[in-house]
Amino acid sequence: MGLSPVAGHPAVAVFREPRGGRPVPVLGPRVGAEAKRTARVLAGLATHARPVERAVALRQAAVASGELVAALSALAPAVVGEGLPADSTSQSFFRVREGELSDQQAALHGVLVVHRGLEDLCEAPLSGADLALEVEGMRQSVLDLTGTAPGADPDSVPSVAAPEPAAEASLESVWSARWLIGHQVHVLFNVCAAVAVADATRHLREGDGDAALLRLSDATVYVRGFPAAMTHASTVPAEYYMAAIRHTMAPPSVDAPLSGRQHRGYKLFRAAMKELLSVLPDSYEHLSAGAPELAEARAALLEADIVDGERHVTLAYSMVHLRRSLAQKSEGPDNAVAELRLMRHRRAAQYASLVRFGDHYIADAVAGLRHS
Known part of the structure; x- marks a missing residue:
């Protein structure tokens, strides 16, 4: 099976x-x-x-x-x-x-x-x-x-008879x-x-x-x-990941280096999130004044999305440390962790006004960079 x-x-x-x-x-x-x-x-x-x-x-x-x-x-x-x-x-x-x-x-x-x-x-x-x-x-x-x-x-729930583990x-x-x-x-x-x-x-x-x-x-x-x-x-x-797995996700083992940008399911999730926020764009304060349950439910989803980005940073660090991602050019300015951290910051900045405890420090910094 x-x-x-x-x-x-x-x-x-x-x-x-x-x-x-x-x-x-x-x-x-x-x-x-x-x-x-x-x-x-x-x-x-x-x-x-x-x-x-x-x-x-x-x-x-x-x-x-x-x-x-x-x-x-x-x-x-x-x-x-x-x-x-x-x-x-x-x-x-x-x-x-x-x-x-x-x-x-x-x-x-x-x-x-x-x-x-x-x-x-x-x-x-x-x-x-x-x-x-x-x-x-x-x-x-x-x-x-x-x-x-x-x-x-x-x-x-009735107990289920679990079989003995298969041969190792x-x-x-x-x-x-x-x-x-x-x-x-x-x-x-x-x-x-x-x-x-x-x-x-x-x-x-x-x-x-x-x-x-x-x-x-x-x-x-x-x-x-x-x-x-x-x-x-x-x-x-x-x-083991570095020695036996990572190289199989890059040429010549595959046609092109693997990247998170290739994950269609995740791209469709991001598109769905964008559509949701186009329908529900109000700040947390404004939305909670008229629909507090909806404000909390949206905030819970957005906070989970931010934390997903944060944990991707720490997970990448634990696996590849300071190396570049497979899709990054060797002469580029960032490594895998830096790129993922930037993605987290952009997401947190986008959501800062939409959640109760927004990262306004990052939101202000990102806004400043955009206008510099």
């Missing part, structure tokens, strides 16, 4: 174009029941338990998501992604494709990404805080992709696969967040404030999961 015919690599994950306004999926009672059970298991997962107990809980979650995969597969087998063309070097490397998918296929491929992620998390040394954020994003994606309403209290692969092969698996989870969150933001924008245009609040909350769950998924992918030794 987890690996493709390409040895040691996760299967190609296929996503459909993130677009708001689609009807809620209707996938039948078996899928609905398994989706609710999976969501309840994820909601009750002991993210901060001792290592053995945490691993058991994650295996139970992986089993539950596997049952959901089986229920979806009973409707139709997954489209084989290996045969679909990649739209970019990034898609090819991270084993991601985009295509026209039915609700059932979109749900199946998304849940397969969740399932592979959970299987890897059984051993990945991710912090409890990041595990909680990633699992919350996985739970929300299960609900959204299957059109399932949240179930009952997690305490009502080499650590090096686990690390290489993890780099791809974590990135596929990140793409899943990007796509789901783009849909949630687009839905919220549509609801605002239609005057349905309550529905907009719900989708803004859902989007925030995904955006908070962005850095957690990236950290999951990066739970490999920096020395």
Whole structure:
């Protein structure tokens, strides 16, 4: 279920174009029941338990998501992604494709990404805080992709018999696969967040404030999961990343150096955020005076977006230290960390008046640079 015919690599994950306004999926009672059970298991997962107990809980979650995969597969087998063309070097490397998918296929491929992620998390040394954020994003994606309403209290979940771990692969092969698996989870969150933001924008245009609040909350769950998924992918030794992974993302291993700018799912999320702010451009103070819940919901999403940028800076530093990114020219003035820090500052400056605790110091500095 987890690996493709390409040895040691996760299967190609296929996503459909993130677009708001689609009807809620209707996938039948078996899928609905398994989706609710999976969501309840994820909601009750002991993210901060001792290592053995945490691993058991994650295996139970992986089993539950596997049952959901089986229920979806009973409707139709997954489209084989290996045969679909990649739209970019990034898609090819991270084993991601985009295509026209039915609700059932979109749900199946998304849940397969969740399932592979959970299987890897059984051993990945991710912090409890990041595990909680990633699992919350996985739970929300299960609900959204299957059109399932949240179930009952997690305490009502029956125990799931978790199988013993499979025969151990080499650590090096686990690390290489993890780099791809974590990135596929990140793409899943990007796509789901783009849909949630687009839905919220549509609801605002239609005057349905309550529905907009719900989708803004859902989007925030995904955006908070962005850095957690990236950290999951990066739970490999920096020395191994530099020696065995990084060079495979640049010529001659690939046609062009990989760059975050190639990630279509993330670009569509950024476009959705731009559209949201065109509909909801008021300052935090002005918006909170008339619609305080909406002001808080928007601020929560924007703060999560800023923190994602901040954590990208620190993650890049931990992996490549002061080196340039693969896409930067060797004679350029910046390195990877400096470029990411600048992106964070621009984002914080843009959002300064839109959140309660805006970074006005950076906003003033950026404004001064623009007028100098």
